[in-house]
């Protein structure tokens with residue numbers, strides 16, 4: 001009888017443990033970022049702090065501002081009913097995927113191109129902005145376009161960006177110097193460390209606005225569709241973000257945000 005009781009107890013315990021594991025998978029497991037957002041009642045967005053017009057920490061206010069920031073607020077309003085239910089953490093082009101994967105941020109909205117390579121590591125929402133790679137040079141430069149980046153020239157790019165990969169393919173003779181962020185890359189251009197800075201046109205316009213001695217040349221030579229990235233497998237969260245994105249577009253809020261920041 002004792003043995004029977006013991007066996008029954010063990011079976012009950014085993015069933016309970018299995019149940020708990022099952023719940024973990026469906027519900028609040030660490031991998032389920034949608035459930036995490038519900039619990040914390042805010043979305044932790046990874047955003048740029050060094051990229052004018054998209055995600056830029058304004059030194060005079062100490063606040064991050066830009067297109068990505070305003071869009072993140074609008075999405076939070078759709079998803080959690082309050083545009084202030086957000087927290088912003090700084091990411092760079094290099095750190096954004098690792099920070100998503102280690103759970104430091106729930107979603108990345110940071111001038112991030114949807115690419116096949118990146119899709120192996122993270123999931124993306126629908127496109128929310130269309131950019132293209134271009135070049136920024138000092139006015140009067142001999143570099144008028146990608147075809148001028150020949151042997152002996154130097155192009156400046158940021159680590160972890162598609163721009164650093166694309167430029168090697170499109171201008172194989174130029175030497176590519178890589179920096180941690182766009183602030184550093186622009187400083188390097190200004191101090192003559194390279195002939196052209198290369199990244200998305202929308203980002204370069206922000207730099208040209210800041211310093212009118214610099215201009216974009218040669219038009220765009222790639223397509224850079226921006227998406228919001230989430231940890232791989234979080235389909236429910238991608239669906240919610242896409243629904244929110246659609247609502248923000250349908251209400252006219254998206255156009256309002258876009259025209260506030262994007263003038264070119």
Ligand code: GLU
Nearest residue numbers: 093111112113161162224
């Ligand atoms: N959109 C490009 C990328 O995702 C360049 C901008 C950036 O570095 O964030 O890599």
